[in-house]
Amino acid sequence: MQTNKLSFKHYLIIGSMLFGMFFGAGNLIFPIHLGQLAGAHWLTAGGGFLLTGTLLPLLGIIAISVTRSNGIYELARPIGKRYATAFMILTCATLGPLFATPRTATTPFQIGIASHVSTSQAPWALLIYSLLFFSLTYWASRRPTQIIDTIGKLLNPAFLILLAIIFGIAFTRPLGAAHTTAVTSAYQQGAFLNGFLQGYNTMDALAALLFGIAVVTTIKSLGQHEATAIAKTAAKSSLLSILLEAAIYLGLIWLGATSLTRFKLSTDGGIAFSQIAKAFLGVPGEIILAIMATLTCLTTAVGLASSFSEALHAKFPKISYRAWNRLSCGASFLIANIGLDAIIAWSTPMLMFLYPLAITLIILSIASPLFQRDAAVYRWTTGLTLIPAALDALRSAPTIITQHSWVQALLAWDSKTLPLAKLGLDWVVPAMLGLAIGLGWYGIRRWWAARSLDLN
Known part of the structure; x- marks a missing residue:
């Protein structure tokens, strides 16, 4: 079958799609919190974080390319069919309706809305917010071939513009010097290792294994069908995505470290980010943060719901893609309402x-x-x-x-x-x-x- 030669623009579109799928709830709040924990050792901790937060996801995409697998099941199949099925189901459940996908709604709610409603109103506010959030997620993920349009061309650029506003102000008017801030006890000697383990929370290495099927589907829709060409395109596109993600991670970790000169160590990165945004821009800063968090988490939710549904539909074809998608979005909505903590x-x-x-x-x-x-x-x-x-x-x-x-x-x-x-x-x-x-x-x-x- 004839294979089309893709332009650099196509690589950018696919890379943008991957970035939007990877960068979500945990990717936004955990680097900020890591920066506060590491303080003056932020760069060392950041190095460990980048290994599990960016290098491992890149290697995951390369692994799928090298083995020419079209999903997580095929990748794990040499271990055994039963193991591959169990590993795929556990990974899909973790990235899908059990943990990662519900977190995409609870995180932006926690950092952008929760502080503006009373304790008694919070459950109802979360219910309404998560209902709207997962309704949009279901609408955008109904057809996997539309992922490029909904993520790569629309939501992702909006998120990058909003993030650039925060970074632009932070770099020109920093809250303080990161190298002079306090270091928590765990990061006095083990900053790199603790940063490495904190990278687990992004779930991106697992997501890379699950997103492989979405990557292959998208590349084929652009006219490439030969296995070697698909593998090369996936590797090149993922590299563009990971480099952008790494730069943002380091910026967020540095931002968390500088915030210690004005704020106390917070219990999570969402609270810290909200404080930072308000310090720079007041209430408009909080609004920008809420919009930014919602956009980035929505892009990830769409990617997770699509990949979850495609992976399980491929393994259990008697159940349609749309049925799996309804299950993912519906269960995620229910679990989101138990709360982020x-x-x-x-x-x-x-x-x-x-x-x-x-x-x-x-x-x-x-x-x-x-x-x-x-x-x-x-x-x-x-x-x-x-x-x-x-x-x-x-x-x-x-x-x-x-x-x-x-x-x-x-x-x-x-x-x-x-x-x-x-x-x-x-x-x-x-x-x-x-x-x-x-x-x-x-x-x-x-x-x-x-x-x-x-x-x-």
Whole structure:
């Protein structure tokens, strides 16, 4: 089938679409909060944040391109069909109606509206806001081929203009000098590592695996159908998106650090951003922030709803795309109304479980040509990552779970036995061991096959 040659304009449009899909609720508030936590060490913490917040998503898109997969299921299939299905469902649920998609509505509400209504009025205000928000999300995500029009050409430029206004004022009239601000205890020595773990909250590495199907669909709609051409286009477009995202992250982290010269450490980045906007522009600043937060979170919600629906429709074709989309938007609306704090509290253990599995899957996929995508390498690495990832999830769970004696005993054993457990990275050594065993087994089988061929 003939493949059209895309122009630089097409790469910009696809890159803009990816940026709009990636940059959402957590991407706006977590860098600000990280800057406040890191203070004078904001740049070091920012370096760690960029690894999980920008590099991993880029590698995720490249992994899909290298393996020529059209979705998260195909990417994980070498591990086993059942595992691939389970991993896909957990990832879709996390990025879809359980955590990420509801958060796209609760975050802009929290930072732009909640402070202007009373405690008794807040639940009703959130109900109305989230109903309108997810009604728009459903309307924009009805047809996946319209993603470029609704995100790349309309919502994304509006968000960038609003963000540029905030940055322009902040850089010309900074609140203070970032290098002189206080550093919290956790960031005195471990700024880089803590920034790395904070990057989990963006969920972008998981989103990159899910968005792959939307990227492929969009590229095909522009006239490219050959697998190699699609892979190259996806990689180039994602690089443009990630570079822009990295620059914005560093700006937001710096902005959070400078805010400490005027404001106290806030409980979350939404409160801090609201304070900063009001300091620069007064009430109009808060209005700009509310609009900006709504736009950026709406673009992400559209991308998440579309990718969720396409991924599950591809796996379970008897249920239509529109039915999955209704489920995603409807369930997200219901869960959004339990509040932002509850969503974040319960999403953290799921992220601590899924991220190690996503990181190892991305690395294995990119390196797969070296071992011919051998299933043994995938299975050994993933198998030895699963248990410590589950322990990390337990460690970060809400008190209602961690207060049980058996959980505390298990976590105590984990801290004494596995290296880096106290740092939330106890999966690293087992994963490396699994990779070594898998590669060794692959090498032995290759040697034995070659020897048998020579003997014959």
